[in-house]
Amino acid sequence: MKPGSLMAPEKAHLTLDVNGERIEVMFARHKTLLEVLREDLRLTGTKHGCELGECGTCAVLVDGQPVLSCLVLGLACAGKSIRTVEGMADAELHPLQRAFADLGAAQCGYCTPGFLLTAEALLKQNPKPTCREIEEALSGNLCRCTGYLKIYEAVELAAAWMRGEQAEPRDEVLYGRR
Amino acid sequence: MAGDERYGRTDGQTGGSSISLSDRPTVHPSNRGEGLRVVGQPLRKVDAVSKVIGATKFADDLMLPRMLYCKLLRSPHPHATILRVDTSRAAALAGVKAVLTGRDLPIPFGILPVSQDEHALAPDRVRFIGDPVAAIAAITEEIATEALDLIDVEYEPLPAVTSPIAALEDTDTPIHDYGDRGNLHKLINLEFGDVGEGFARADHIREDILFYEGSTHLAMEQHAALAEWSPGGKLTLWSSTQTPHYVHRALAQVLELPPSRIRVIATPNGGGFGGKSDPFSHEIVVAKLAMKTGRPVKCTLTREEVFYCHRGRHPTLIWTRTGVTKDGRITAMHVRTLLDGGGYGSYGVASTYYTGALQTVTYQIERYKFQGARAFTNKAPCGPKRGHGTPQPRFALEVQMDKLAHDIGLDPAELRLRHLVPPGSVTANYLQIGSMGLGACIDKVTAGADWKERYGKLPLGRGIGLACSSYISGAGLPIYWNNMPHSGVQLRCDRGGGVTVLCGSTDIGQGSDSILAHIVAEVLGLTLEDIAVVTADTDLTPVDLGSYASRVTLMSGNAALQAAERARDIIARHAAAKLDVPTERVVFADRRVFDASDPENGMPFADAVQTAEAVEGTIGTVGSYTPPMSPGRYRGHGVGPSPAYSYSAAVVEVEVDPETGIITVPRIWIAHDVGRCINPVTVMGQVEGSVYMGLGEALMEEMPHRSNVKNAHKNPSMLEYKSPTTLEMCDVVTYLIEDPDPNGPFGAKEVGQGPLLPVPPAVANAVYDAVGVRVDEVPVTPEKILRALKDKARGKEGRYGPMSFPDIHWPAPTVVPPPWEGGDGRAVTDIRHQGGRRKVSHPERQH
Numbered sequence A: 001m002k003p004g005s006l007m008a009p010e011k012a013h014l015t016l017d018v019n020g021e022r023i024e025v026m027f028a029r030h031k032t033l034l035e036v037l038r039e040d041l042r043l044t045g046t047k048h049g050c051e052l053g054e055c056g057t058c059a060v061l062v063d064g065q066p067v068l069s070c071l072v073l074g075l076a077c078a079g080k081s082i083r084t085v086e087g088m089a090d091a092e093l094h095p096l097q098r099a100f101a102d103l104g105a106a107q108c109g110y111c112t113p114g115f116l117l118t119a120e121a122l123l124k125q126n127p128k129p130t131c132r133e134i135e136e137a138l139s140g141n142l143c144r145c146t147g148y149l150k151i152y153e154a155v156e157l158a159a160a161w162m163r164g165e166q167a168e169p170r171d172e173v174l175y176g177r178r
Numbered sequence B: 001m002a003g004d005e006r007y008g009r010t011d012g013q014t015g016g017s018s019i020s021l022s023d024r025p026t027v028h029p030s031n032r033g034e035g036l037r038v039v040g041q042p043l044r045k046v047d048a049v050s051k052v053i054g055a056t057k058f059a060d061d062l063m064l065p066r067m068l069y070c071k072l073l074r075s076p077h078p079h080a081t082i083l084r085v086d087t088s089r090a091a092a093l094a095g096v097k098a099v100l101t102g103r104d105l106p107i108p109f110g111i112l113p114v115s116q117d118e119h120a121l122a123p124d125r126v127r128f129i130g131d132p133v134a135a136i137a138a139i140t141e142e143i144a145t146e147a148l149d150l151i152d153v154e155y156e157p158l159p160a161v162t163s164p165i166a167a168l169e170d171t172d173t174p175i176h177d178y179g180d181r182g183n184l185h186k187l188i189n190l191e192f193g194d195v196g197e198g199f200a201r202a203d204h205i206r207e208d209i210l211f212y213e214g215s216t217h218l219a220m221e222q223h224a225a226l227a228e229w230s231p232g233g234k235l236t237l238w239s240s241t242q243t244p245h246y247v248h249r250a251l252a253q254v255l256e257l258p259p260s261r262i263r264v265i266a267t268p269n270g271g272g273f274g275g276k277s278d279p280f281s282h283e284i285v286v287a288k289l290a291m292k293t294g295r296p297v298k299c300t301l302t303r304e305e306v307f308y309c310h311r312g313r314h315p316t317l318i319w320t321r322t323g324v325t326k327d328g329r330i331t332a333m334h335v336r337t338l339l340d341g342g343g344y345g346s347y348g349v350a351s352t353y354y355t356g357a358l359q360t361v362t363y364q365i366e367r368y369k370f371q372g373a374r375a376f377t378n379k380a381p382c383g384p385k386r387g388h389g390t391p392q393p394r395f396a397l398e399v400q401m402d403k404l405a406h407d408i409g410l411d412p413a414e415l416r417l418r419h420l421v422p423p424g425s426v427t428a429n430y431l432q433i434g435s436m437g438l439g440a441c442i443d444k445v446t447a448g449a450d451w452k453e454r455y456g457k458l459p460l461g462r463g464i465g466l467a468c469s470s471y472i473s474g475a476g477l478p479i480y481w482n483n484m485p486h487s488g489v490q491l492r493c494d495r496g497g498g499v500t501v502l503c504g505s506t507d508i509g510q511g512s513d514s515i516l517a518h519i520v521a522e523v524l525g526l527t528l529e530d531i532a533v534v535t536a537d538t539d540l541t542p543v544d545l546g547s548y549a550s551r552v553t554l555m556s557g558n559a560a561l562q563a564a565e566r567a568r569d570i571i572a573r574h575a576a577a578k579l580d581v582p583t584e585r586v587v588f589a590d591r592r593v594f595d596a597s598d599p600e601n602g603m604p605f606a607d608a609v610q611t612a613e614a615v616e617g618t619i620g621t622v623g624s625y626t627p628p629m630s631p632g633r634y635r636g637h638g639v640g641p642s643p644a645y646s647y648s649a650a651v652v653e654v655e656v657d658p659e660t661g662i663i664t665v666p667r668i669w670i671a672h673d674v675g676r677c678i679n680p681v682t683v684m685g686q687v688e689g690s691v692y693m694g695l696g697e698a699l700m701e702e703m704p705h706r707s708n709v710k711n712a713h714k715n716p717s718m719l720e721y722k723s724p725t726t727l728e729m730c731d732v733v734t735y736l737i738e739d740p741d742p743n744g745p746f747g748a749k750e751v752g753q754g755p756l757l758p759v760p761p762a763v764a765n766a767v768y769d770a771v772g773v774r775v776d777e778v779p780v781t782p783e784k785i786l787r788a789l790k791d792k793a794r795g796k797e798g799r800y801g802p803m804s805f806p807d808i809h810w811p812a813p814t815v816v817p818p819p820w821e822g823g824d825g826r827a828v829t830d831i832r833h834q835g836g837r838r839k840v841s842h843p844e845r846q847h
């Protein structure tokens, strides 16, 4: 790229459907969806750990499917519906968010948005996943804090809530084995 | 749970100690855990909601108007002299606003006062691939990146030191012009009693050599920093740092600004694990660029750059010789370590001491000798990673204990249980033990794993292994020696019944903000929602030294406890007058202040605050915490002492394919003595996270450098640097042991690091149980297991691991008689045998 084009790169002007809202946005054509979300729309809930497609931190839902936003061009998302962590809660937390908060599944919380959205996509497809299915679905998301265990528990708990069950965290999850 | 009578006892079960413990506090009534309402409850962390809705602002989430983007040019050479840096082409690029080189930031810095060996930008020499050389600030990240290519640097390569062994050789061009000898940064030689005589009394002696590979923190958040300069003369830096106080110091030093003109705000860290504990080049550079341009400047490191910043686990070679009696009592232990330090000092001097400090706090060791060496090499600098300097020697110790148990025909659990360090005792190297729940930890994990029925009895290819460990709850001495508190808290009560707690501590995901809220809510009878927590801001909050050494719960917790108790006392006095009851009868609970004997006679907490405020004015208090003096007085005693030691035990189950060496870990049982759970679900998270990280190190994590290709980092990306995903993570059965320590707030000790330590040795011990071979090296990979199996098939030992420890010319030892041999914590320069009697002379100068 020439220096001149860096100074005034050609911009795309398009309408994106983000969290159910149509938003007009103008951005340099080479920008990834991650960059458009964070820098142009200031939706910084979506994080990054590598920007190379290696960690899952930047996962968002595009047409309901988990996608690594660092690997997708913003341009490619015209006409698709994008869901970020900012779209999950209204006045109340989403059941997944509630379960993550209650069980300490978000320690530093940096990987959390990616996990929440990936788990949401899983539960939409499979409301009662086995532990193995949860592991498989989340295997592209790295978390360095939790060892994943509280995340599995939170997904199971939220899944039960979303099925309308009166579930509570297991004693062992909160206090350890006695 | 332990009885209270143990505290204040002056001797252990054996050996006894000449150190008086009378100045140790007795157990605080609240430490007994009676009537606690908030402490011990598994509540949501105070920042949990903002994290799950994506509202928490991490450093790179901050964007200011007119903000510039900074990029660093890094050295492509492992070791070279910088002959010339020409930035004119870069500066001329449209959109570039400022360029810096080493000349602009000539003052060195470093985390330790003894290792001020770093420059924000290398002025004349680069010491590893990735060492920063120049910096750009531009209106976009793309332009800044493009400008890097336009900086012309002429280097003259120097020979690169590729390993600590190579660093032992004499050299004309040492990597640094300071240190103990040539490329040896630090040499330590400490002897606690006559180990020669100790070995002579042993029934059995073994020597082992083990290696623990380096690994990195890999926090999910890449380091980022944003600086803003006000023309009024004030600098503000937001940074993902674990240690805002030390960044504050470094900025003042390098930028030559009064500290009062600098405000450092540590943003919530997206994971730290020790990797954000040093002041870093990019933090200083963005500050300087902001001062130069008058615009906010942000730098966010790429993942590759994070690998170069490193400060992770030191690759460490360990030689260890231990003598035991027939029943496994350790009569003498001698440990040597050689650490690969990389290109700079970082915390390395402390790391080196730590490789020899905590061997003594688990099993009784009568005589102990430690020799440690840290080498400079031309690689990414090593520093503190979770467990700081102790996982490597712990691996060696616990594997050797397993071998010793086999040698003398004792069950490994039994061997350990027989010789536990007594609570309240002082060790050979003068570490003061408080509560000690290791026995309970071993009992729990062995019962859980059905150890007695299964150890040594599983079919070929399946095995279980045990290991234990201990870790400090903060260091007894600060990095910069002084008499000031290590942690401070200010507390302010609002008329509406809310309470604000201000503390310099930094939440890196471990939940330190929540600990403050739990403790204050407990004392004042409030809920977490009533407490506002303000942390990690040098303009607003009293100093806390930082989130390292597992110090925060104990130290900021004690400071918060003191501040809250002082506020309670003020409010109680005035509430008592109004309620017409004696002050001692006033109780704080359920957001009310009332008479213990007549709970109806009371008032809401907010009314009590107003009552007090009407008389006293604003209700605000302070609290602070300084650790107790350690009994050690010898040179080098500063690393190891802690107000309290946590304990952990783990049993790991492995499956090993004897044909391929492929190893999987289905389950780990872990028990951790945390003293007291301030919040059990947070403690659980720390234990599980530590086990996870220990498993990663045990099985796969490593960051070697290519000695044949310019010492280049071999895997500076998340794809190549292997870490466990959900598919490699095992089941974990966690037991929380609460053996309250008199020094902890409500008895609490550390939990963030200790539970990592037993995992790697327990994996290695389990491999032996499964297939009968020893892998004396971390990570324990299929390839190494296979080579050990082949070794065994050839009728040899069945071992994979290092074969030798190099000869190192050690300095003369600092000799310190242990407490039970009449020592008083001071060193003597010489110890001589005279007809079996020891003559002690020349007390060494104290420092």
Ligand code: FES
Pocket: A047, A048, A049, A050, A051, A052, A053, A054, A055, A056, A057, A058, A059, A068, A069, A070, A071
């Ligand atoms: S940021 Fe790591 S996968 Fe996108």
Ligand code: FES
Pocket: A105, A106, A107, A108, A109, A110, A111, A112, A142, A143, A144, A145, A146, B220, B270, B271, B509
């Ligand atoms: S919670 Fe910190 S990386 Fe997952």
